[in-house]
Amino acid sequence: MKSMSTPFSFLHHLTCARCHEIYEADTQAHLCQCGSPLLASYDLEAAREHLSKEMLREREPSLWRYHELLPVRSPENVVTLGEGMTPLLPLPRLGAQLDMPQLYVKDEGTIPTGSFKARGAAVGVSRAKELGVKTLAMPTNGNAGGAWATYAARAGLDTYIVMPEEAPLITRNECAISGAHLFLVQGLISDAGAIVGRAVKAHQWYDASTLKEPYRIEGKKTMGYEIAEQFNWQVPDVILYPTGGGVGIIGIYKALREMQALGWIGERLPRLVAVQAEECAPIVKAWQEGKTESVLWPHSRTIAFGINVPKALGDFLVLDAIRATQGCALAVSDTELLAAQAQLAQTEGLFICPEGAATLVAAKQLRASGWIKADERVVLLNTGSGIKYPNTVQVSVPLLQPQDELPVSIAG
Ligand SMILES: Cc1ncc(COP(=O)(O)O)c(C=O)c1O
Ligand SMILES: [Zn+2]
Numbered sequence: 001m002k003s004m005s006t007p008f009s010f011l012h013h014l015t016c017a018r019c020h021e022i023y024e025a026d027t028q029a030h031l032c033q034c035g036s037p038l039l040a041s042y043d044l045e046a047a048r049e050h051l052s053k054e055m056l057r058e059r060e061p062s063l064w065r066y067h068e069l070l071p072v073r074s075p076e077n078v079v080t081l082g083e084g085m086t087p088l089l090p091l092p093r094l095g096a097q098l099d100m101p102q103l104y105v106k107d108e109g110t111i112p113t114g115s116f117k118a119r120g121a122a123v124g125v126s127r128a129k130e131l132g133v134k135t136l137a138m139p140t141n142g143n144a145g146g147a148w149a150t151y152a153a154r155a156g157l158d159t160y161i162v163m164p165e166e167a168p169l170i171t172r173n174e175c176a177i178s179g180a181h182l183f184l185v186q187g188l189i190s191d192a193g194a195i196v197g198r199a200v201k202a203h204q205w206y207d208a209s210t211l212k213e214p215y216r217i218e219g220k221k222t223m224g225y226e227i228a229e230q231f232n233w234q235v236p237d238v239i240l241y242p243t244g245g246g247v248g249i250i251g252i253y254k255a256l257r258e259m260q261a262l263g264w265i266g267e268r269l270p271r272l273v274a275v276q277a278e279e280c281a282p283i284v285k286a287w288q289e290g291k292t293e294s295v296l297w298p299h300s301r302t303i304a305f306g307i308n309v310p311k312a313l314g315d316f317l318v319l320d321a322i323r324a325t326q327g328c329a330l331a332v333s334d335t336e337l338l339a340a341q342a343q344l345a346q347t348e349g350l351f352i353c354p355e356g357a358a359t360l361v362a363a364k365q366l367r368a369s370g371w372i373k374a375d376e377r378v379v380l381l382n383t384g385s386g387i388k389y390p391n392t393v394q395v396s397v398p399l400l401q402p403q404d405e406l407p408v409s410i411a412g
Helices: 044-050 053-058 063-069 092-098 117-130 143-155 169-177 189-203 216-230 247-261 282-288 315-324 334-348 354-368
Strands: 011-016 038-042 088-090 103-107 135-139 158-164 181-185 238-242 271-277 328-332 378-382
Touching (some): 038 216, 044 063, 063 117, 063 216, 092 334, 103 216, 117 143, 135 189, 143 169, 169 181, 247 271, 271 315, 282 328
Parallel strands (some): 135 158, 238 271
Antiparallel strands (some): 011 038, 088 103
């Protein structure tokens, strides 16, 4: 009998997240006929036989350590800058102040391109390259554009990107330096999406919009695998996630279900919390009203630009994930999240992005209401580096002349 070698990926087919129609995985695919996102399905029984969590110990500290559970079939198509296995840091000083002694941050600020969007871009671009894509297009709130432009440059793909003119300036520069065709729109990400939608139709480009191709989420789900592995396969009690398009939280939930099927974690799941901004909280509103889908949020705005998404294509999946894990959704104000950003920098030396800071505000509120108990293990997902948002910090610094002494009083 011929011995079969273990495949690099156990990707099996694509499944519609709403009507469960099945699609073949090895051609370029976008939405289901019913208009909903397609999700990658793996042969998890075979994966369970061939792969054990112990085998991971020897592997490189990048998200590709989970390659059997990622969609890229052949290692030659992997486009990587070393993304993944970001630190899971305890926050002892802040945790003591807030009566959450087991408070942690999963810090995506250290990943290439400075945001967790690198995960989706690495896997999405690798798979696009594998499927023969030459040109891709996407709308973005900034970080995803920067990440996709970067990885597409490494893969030699041509990229068209449209972002709101108010998106963080640095993400514009990332796209430009990487040679992407960049356009700004006077409007929101939803307006950018409409422009991209017309262009992909007209030019037959690959539409890399959030959840309009099935593989970006596969990169993002690795945050879930990493959190479980970093806690030695004992999942935490609560994970708080800053939710815009929702891909991160849907991905983490998908990873949790896959890990259960693989026998890597037990029955108990962390309660997933979707955190939004008060002036852009469509998913929170839907959750409070017991709805299964959100309604477009008019005139949305927040300084946490990545979560300024007035209507997410995958809103029903976010709401599913929250409900299935007995989680919740809540909104926080810009004033509170800016204060939390400074508090984390001052107590723990972490300059996180405003989106990540929103999760700290939410954790405080949930601890105060008793929803989070003092003995619970709580993970804040910091989705990016504060360094990408220099303008969120207001500084007023004294200017000295070369002959001046430092105007400080030295005690004692
Ligand atoms: C820093 C940051 N955090 C969070 C998000 C929201 O991501 P998701 O689509 O996973 O909800 C974004 C999206 O642009 C982002 O840039
Ligand atoms: Zn469908």
